[in-house]
Amino acid sequence: MCGIVGVVSQGPVNQLIYDALLLLQHRGQDAAGIVTQQGRKVYMHKAKGMVRDVFRTRNMRALPGNVGLGQVRYPTAGNAYSEEEAQPFYVNAPFGITLAHNGNLTNAQALKTELFTADHRHINTESDTEVLVNVFAHELERTTRGVQLSPQDVFAAVANVHRRVRGSYAVVALVAGHGLVAFRDPFGIRPLCVGRGPDGTVMVASESVALEGTNHRFERNVAPGECVFVDLQGKVHAAQCAEAPKLSPCIFEFVYLARPDSVLDGISVYQARLNLGETLAKRVISTVPPHEIDVVIPIPESSRPSAMQLAQLLGIPYREGFVKNRYVGRTFIMPGQAVRKRSVRQKLNAIGSEFKGRNVLLVDDSIVRGTTSREIVQMARDAGARKVYMASAAPPVRFPNVYGIDMPTPSELVAHGRTVEQVRELIGCDALIYQDVDGMKNAIGKLNPQIDGFDASCFDGVYVTGDINPEDIARINEARVGQEDPLDVTTSRLSIPNPQEA
Ligand SMILES: O=P(O)(O)OC[C@H]1O[C@H](OP(=O)(O)OP(=O)(O)O)[C@H](O)[C@@H]1O
Ligand SMILES: NC(=O)CC[C@H](N)C(=O)O
């Protein structure tokens, strides 16, 4: 996942894009970039780092114009440490196109070969986004007659993109001198919505929080497969460009990725997490009698709504036992296991009095590599807890994700090939309670009956695009180079020993 935003206004947009990116920072912490357009000239600044570090005053001054887009990156393809793979990407023909992408193409390698042999286009990085911008540019070149670009030309090009590209992609692109293009893959795996400001400014963004926080009224979601073209006057043109669109958003957005104050595809992320807490409470009761739990403690940040609801239903006090260092970012989306592990201890610290002599139930939204839970259980014990129970508001993560979450290797996942009891042993807690897959789907799905289903592939191994096999997963993993922390002196990717190998 990454955060993307695009804006068409009648006044300067650099600060507005910056503000929107700050509101989307939780979706990507590794690199950030902004592109603006004045006349036919395009201005760009992108670099590695968080939004606040990437854009200094001098960079902001060098981003003039009333139209633009931006991105915060969480790398899932290519080289995490490479500045040149930060987004947006630029190609000069046709018209001058810049593009930012949230998602992951599953046929990027095949497309790269095809782009070279059939379309005579050179791809200079390992980024799947560079592949995507070149496919879009090539298709736009083919569908456009003359120097004027009509919305129909754009829609025809996007329809061809859908035919060639596989995987997940929510996209914003700027066609210099013409306008802003936004589209979503035919399954709507990654989110994208449109809003409008009081002065008529049109904004397209990954999450509604970016609209709300910059004083734009949410108007609608971009439908799966749909393309929205906003011309330079702010007029919105839209068309369905996919042959068989089906709304199947990624369920992990609701579990962890998105901000709780966002509403994605008609579902409040906060309400989704409350509902997960409710169904999890029922599972806790059947494993640990509530009278054996003295206190429910969330693992900040994302698990809070689920933990709160669970505690209320069980009638057990909810307490804040861990304090989060607000200057450390999200650990899961950091590249490299060593940096993630270090960060858990830097990020969370226990308040001893909440643990001493108590039986505690720790609640997290999800357990993926097990980095957080293993450290946290130990911290609870060190702080004097008598019994440490652990509950996860999501089911075990057993399968790789190929749609824009950086977990492509099964062996990285603590629950892959292990029973719940084996995971419990590894994490070191006294009982481990997981949500079940149907419970999760129902808890979230009932909030919008119009959703056709979810991509829940990391939980159930069913990939909505229907075309993923083990070779694809291996290839996608290979395409993900340089994700290890350069400071990491250990050789192993996962520091948790595999009991089957022991
Ligand atoms: O099993 P793991 O591999 O450790 O991954 C799961 C953990 O990572 C995330 O937290 P993170 O610190 O990224 O963000 P948060 O502050 O939003 O909870 C998530 O909320 C879990 O706590
Ligand atoms: N997480 C994402 O959406 C990543 C986008 C793109 N695949 C990249 O690696 O830059």
Ligand SMILES: [Mg+2]
């Ligand atoms: Mg967390």
